[in-house]
Amino acid sequence: MEEKQERYRYTDLYDYAVELLGRVAVSREEAAIVAGALIQADLEGVASHGISRLPVYLKRMAEKRINPQPDVRIAQKGPAVLLVDGDNGPGPVVATRAIEAGIEKARQSGIVAVGVRQSNHFGMASLYCRQACEANMAALVMTNSPPGIAPWGGRKAFFGTNPIAFGFPDGTDTPVIIDLSASIVARGKVILAAKKGESIPEGWAIDREGKPTTNAREALEGSVLPMGGAKGYALALAVEVLSGILTGAAYGPHVRSIYAEDNGLANVGHFFILIDVTAFMPLPQFQQGIRQMIGEIKQVPRAAGWEEIRIPGERRVREAHRRRETGIRLPPAVVQELKEVGNRWNVPLPPSGWRDGEEEGGSS
Amino acid sequence: MEEKQERYRYTDLYDYAVELLGRVAVSREEAAIVAGALIQADLEGVASHGISRLPVYLKRMAEKRINPQPDVRIAQKGPAVLLVDGDNGPGPVVATRAIEAGIEKARQSGIVAVGVRQSNHFGMASLYCRQACEANMAALVMTNSPPGIAPWGGRKAFFGTNPIAFGFPDGTDTPVIIDLSASIVARGKVILAAKKGESIPEGWAIDREGKPTTNAREALEGSVLPMGGAKGYALALAVEVLSGILTGAAYGPHVRSIYAEDNGLANVGHFFILIDVTAFMPLPQFQQGIRQMIGEIKQVPRAAGWEEIRIPGERRVREAHRRRETGIRLPPAVVQELKEVGNRWNVPLPPSGWRDGEEEGGSS
Numbered sequence: 001m002e003e004k005q006e007r008y009r010y011t012d013l014y015d016y017a018v019e020l021l022g023r024v025a026v027s028r029e030e031a032a033i034v035a036g037a038l039i040q041a042d043l044e045g046v047a048s049h050g051i052s053r054l055p056v057y058l059k060r061m062a063e064k065r066i067n068p069q070p071d072v073r074i075a076q077k078g079p080a081v082l083l084v085d086g087d088n089g090p091g092p093v094v095a096t097r098a099i100e101a102g103i104e105k106a107r108q109s110g111i112v113a114v115g116v117r118q119s120n121h122f123g124m125a126s127l128y129c130r131q132a133c134e135a136n137m138a139a140l141v142m143t144n145s146p147p148g149i150a151p152w153g154g155r156k157a158f159f160g161t162n163p164i165a166f167g168f169p170d171g172t173d174t175p176v177i178i179d180l181s182a183s184i185v186a187r188g189k190v191i192l193a194a195k196k197g198e199s200i201p202e203g204w205a206i207d208r209e210g211k212p213t214t215n216a217r218e219a220l221e222g223s224v225l226p227m228g229g230a231k232g233y234a235l236a237l238a239v240e241v242l243s244g245i246l247t248g249a250a251y252g253p254h255v256r257s258i259y260a261e262d263n264g265l266a267n268v269g270h271f272f273i274l275i276d277v278t279a280f281m282p283l284p285q286f287q288q289g290i291r292q293m294i295g296e297i298k299q300v301p302r303a304a305g306w307e308e309i310r311i312p313g314e315r316r317v318r319e320a321h322r323r324r325e326t327g328i329r330l331p332p333a334v335v336q337e338l339k340e341v342g343n344r345w346n347v348p349l350p351p352s353g354w355r356d357g358e359e360e361g362g363s364s
Numbered sequence: 365m366e367e368k369q370e371r372y373r374y375t376d377l378y379d380y381a382v383e384l385l386g387r388v389a390v391s392r393e394e395a396a397i398v399a400g401a402l403i404q405a406d407l408e409g410v411a412s413h414g415i416s417r418l419p420v421y422l423k424r425m426a427e428k429r430i431n432p433q434p435d436v437r438i439a440q441k442g443p444a445v446l447l448v449d450g451d452n453g454p455g456p457v458v459a460t461r462a463i464e465a466g467i468e469k470a471r472q473s474g475i476v477a478v479g480v481r482q483s484n485h486f487g488m489a490s491l492y493c494r495q496a497c498e499a500n501m502a503a504l505v506m507t508n509s510p511p512g513i514a515p516w517g518g519r520k521a522f523f524g525t526n527p528i529a530f531g532f533p534d535g536t537d538t539p540v541i542i543d544l545s546a547s548i549v550a551r552g553k554v555i556l557a558a559k560k561g562e563s564i565p566e567g568w569a570i571d572r573e574g575k576p577t578t579n580a581r582e583a584l585e586g587s588v589l590p591m592g593g594a595k596g597y598a599l600a601l602a603v604e605v606l607s608g609i610l611t612g613a614a615y616g617p618h619v620r621s622i623y624a625e626d627n628g629l630a631n632v633g634h635f636f637i638l639i640d641v642t643a644f645m646p647l648p649q650f651q652q653g654i655r656q657m658i659g660e661i662k663q664v665p666r667a668a669g670w671e672e673i674r675i676p677g678e679r680r681v682r683e684a685h686r687r688r689e690t691g692i693r694l695p696p697a698v699v700q701e702l703k704e705v706g707n708r709w710n711v712p713l714p715p716s717g718w719r720d721g722e723e724e725g726g727s728s
Binding site: 076078079080081083108109110111112113115138150151152153154155156158166168176178179180184206209210211227228230231232233234235237238240241242244245246247248251252253273275277279280281286289290293296297300301302303304305306308309310311312 | 440442443444445447472473474475476477479502514515516517518519520522530532540542544548570573574575591592594595596597598599601602604605606608609610611612615616617637639641643644645650653654657660661664665666667668669670672673674675676
């Protein structure tokens, strides 16, 4: 990496985000939810969903394209079903409230489906799996998102990267979290390659004619491909039906991007299924079953060149652990943007702790 | 194709299978379920789950390794949860009964989770999605299966091909069915390539050292790879937790193959989620939403070399339609095996209608 990156303490960035979100009239409690979602993404190495999004969030809240004081409410309910209207609030707030309501209901019915409409980008799906796991619920979490991938055989983005995520409480503080995007790669990686003038691997994207390309700039005019070819397309479609159609939210190309400069609401839809494992078996038995299976997976003979077999989500947990100690790296462009919004709302960006190649406290 | 393949009327094969299954003391009604599952697979072009499996099914039932007269019962229930014990019955029978019970319950609670243990291979997951769709339920269907794919970074099969399938009723007689296996390719295709001495594409499999291989024989000693790399592994794990652990069935390498010559029960686990869409919105609104989205997908500009954009499952529907007219092709080895079991139980295999390259009725 040629750019010198500054590293920040995650607690500093968190406090900064909370403070700034408070300035656009988000309640303290809800500011903490949004800031927590952003910082957790940076800790886990998912920078595309991290604090780099704060400036656009603030802008949209200030202009009320995202409602900073939403009245998240239950629009409809059945014995084991909730339909939540997010009132166009910040995605992490809407999703967190919806999961809270779902957990309460699942305790009675054993399983609950929570459909959410009128929401916005909620960050990493894994956050809500974790929230459910902390209440000893198994979870399926899906969301739609603005167009990013083309249907198989098409050359124009239609579906979002539409993740499906699973969370399984195993009695440890690192539950098993599986977070699958339907795209082969985050669009952010293609943008980065284009900026650096680098090529991208074969199979990642098509150009605007729909031909395979390794040219990152051409790829941005075309579409990122679904993972596993037709399978990723099929998965994106399934997630879209549950998140977009069944909830009465927007779907496919009708979901608006937070980055688009128009007046429409995003109307992102989410779909959650929470399962109280005790409806099937005592919790310790389930937890023990998972831990035993994980132990057996770890014992599978390794393929050539592999040092270990990792459980899904394990790398992210380690990464977060490391960054809590060593800080979160932010590229200069992001730092600059953060400083600008900080100036605008009179909240100074805290000093970075240290720079790459320097000792802690050595710079700024 | 060098081998001359005979083509059979699907109704003839169905009647034949029903008759034979009746000889091993499966009730008429349940024989019809199993035969229907096999023939539907052949109609849809999924030969690996078709009538080629009948001989091994019969053998296992005759020796009681599969229980031909199971007492499929509800072992546990909650307000929106069912745990079904399949009593080691034929997978299609167990799964069909479990879905029936689930539909009834979902009509009351809006969503139901049905865990199934003590089952066997149930054929195509799409069958049970279709069953749910016919009752206007949206469905998620998962099952585990004997080891077929290695964990990412491993070189020994641990998980089954563990499909996850979705079904969405759209008011037509061809609901949207999405059926995703966690493996990049069916193991059957590798077996076929090995038999023919052909190589396989890069990225399909690893050899017994865990190195990528295009040699089909080497691949059979190693493992087929998960689809989308680590993503398919993660998906297989999620399906395994819900189908195997949460139901109290077997999981991973503990699920026995129907082809293995030992005495253990397979103890396959399934996991179904059924959603009554009317808990969210009127059925016509949901159906209309899906049809409208499909219409929009079909209008996406096509990539170079593509004639149309297909909806998941569309190819299978067309294929089934075609084969109902033109017959089901069976390779000589399968015909031979079917004749042998026919002789054993005194049910003659019906004559094939015609052969490739000949007019209908021209041969046998």
